[in-house]
Amino acid sequence: MGLKAGPNGDRWYVCMPLYHGTGGTTALCCLVTGITCCIGTKFSTSRFWTDVRESRSTAIVYVGETARYLLNSPPSELDRKHNVRAMFGNGLRPDVWQRFVDRFGIEVVGEFFNSTEGVMMLFNGSRGPFTATSVGHQGLIDRWRFHDTYVPVEIDFGTGDLIRDPKTGFCKRKSYEEGSEILVRMPSEGAFVGYWNNPEATQKRFERNVFKKGDLWYRTGDALRRDADGRWFFMDRLGDTFRWKSENVSTAEVSEALGSFPGIQEANVYGVEVPGHDGRAGCAAIYIDPAHRNKFDFNALLAHVKEKLPKYAVPVFLRIQKKQTTMHNNKQNKVPLRNDGIDLRKIVERADKEAREQGQEEVEYDTLYWHPSALWAGKGVEKDERGYVVFTMEDWDALRASAGGGATKL
Template sequence: ACPFETQRAAGLTGRVGAMGLKTGPNGDRWYVCMPLYHGTGGTTALVCMVTGITCCIGTKFSTSRFWTDVRDSNSTGIVYVGETARYLINTPLSALDRKHKVRFMFGNGLRPDVWHRFVDRFGIEIVGEFFNSTEGVMALFNGSRGPFTATSVGHQGAIERWRTRNTYVPVECDMVTGELVRDPKTGFCRRKSYEEGSEILVAMPHESAFVGYWNNPEATEKRFERNVFKKGDLWYHTGDMVR
């Protein structure tokens, strides 16, 4: 477990604006049936509270009830976690598949083989796919409106890529052990290109930039990697390989 700072959710409000979501009584209505104690559902609820978007809370996720609840609540947006989208796309085809007001979906872990099928079948205009973890210090976002940016976890454009070029860095690692590969002479790691990809490390100005795991300093310390490219530098292990 780890503390989740509300400022992280507040930081997503700009992304919501980029997706063209409308706030207020006559604005968008966001259907959330994910647990509110989990990162995705909780973040969405907080974003709604901050922005004034209506949050339509479902009791639980159900493939048989999902679209009925969406229609009954007049929702214009839905929240997903990768596998829930797969469950929904594997239900029998129905004449009601597009009988709803949903134009956007927001979540993470949408598999490439599900992405296009889901959008085409249910008529979704915007997919807001983000890449993060509950304790993570790294966040990527892709507000996809078509095939050019589809199936990507962080298609944020050239400016944002340039801005974070020395913050989110792929570093060579052993594909079997997951350990970083260090030069036997210098002891430093080798940076890889974004096209090659590898585990992403995140530059940390100081240890307190990561809130850490609740009452677990040992687990918190394991997230740090030191002396990666030079003596005294500090990086955060994401444990995720991206290219």
């Protein structure tokens, strides 16, 4: 990234958790190279650029949705009044990348991809639109070197299992352009340090006899693709991809399409179980800019995603969030949302519980919308031409009744 050490060198602002990979490795990098490390107490959207200016930092660190939160803040005449020329991290979404660079005047984006386990590493020092939005870039020589080391393999996205030929027992290699889960060839088990005091979890990462008898591979759990120019693009995390209408739906692809619609500040996509239907329907928990809420056009949103996505990937449900929620490392947390599903009772109960724990008297509940026509299959849901409409308890009961379940009282 061209950062320079020494008293008159670069100053790297780090406000990400130091126990987390990105913040921790950045701080250690500063320690061993002599680059000045400016440590912020915690990430704060309102304080971020003030801290950067006061510390005279020339580089910043981001993780997950950090850049989106900064981009969602109101524009200011101070947006470019800083010394930052480089940013380093992972998880910079494609729908955020160029807008962030243009608004804040960033010269270099050091986006990397690296499993926490340290087995696979990609880096993209992007200085322009050619490599923008990719998580890594390999030139011709590196593409040749890693051709049989980083390998996409065919998997069952429903079960997460590798698909093996019933006759040979071996797996099928996918093309880099199409992409799939990436396996990493291992010289021995010792090349992966393993999980602390958890040999069972460590062994689950290994696959043997994949392409030939006796070979050993590490499962990354991440689906990526690489184009003919050597640019790597993140597709999805294994477990996030879900099956709907007999097709694999990439949550990353859907999030990107939703995030490019005016007024949507964040989109967290996951699959939900629907009574009487196979697979999982797409659901997107979206946070709408407060300035757009009263005039938000859901029909225009539906038209937008239909244009951007294949029919099967268009979200059936939308969960309109009252507040943004992430984990401690600024990454999106799908688990509680996926557990709630489209059961309105669970949504209300969890909101009530969180309010009690935080001592809040008033509770704000997320609103669920759905696109009825997307589910219509003669199972108790009348086909209509409406777009996204509010999903009610009566709708939930109708779905459950059509699948043979009883009604639920809220």
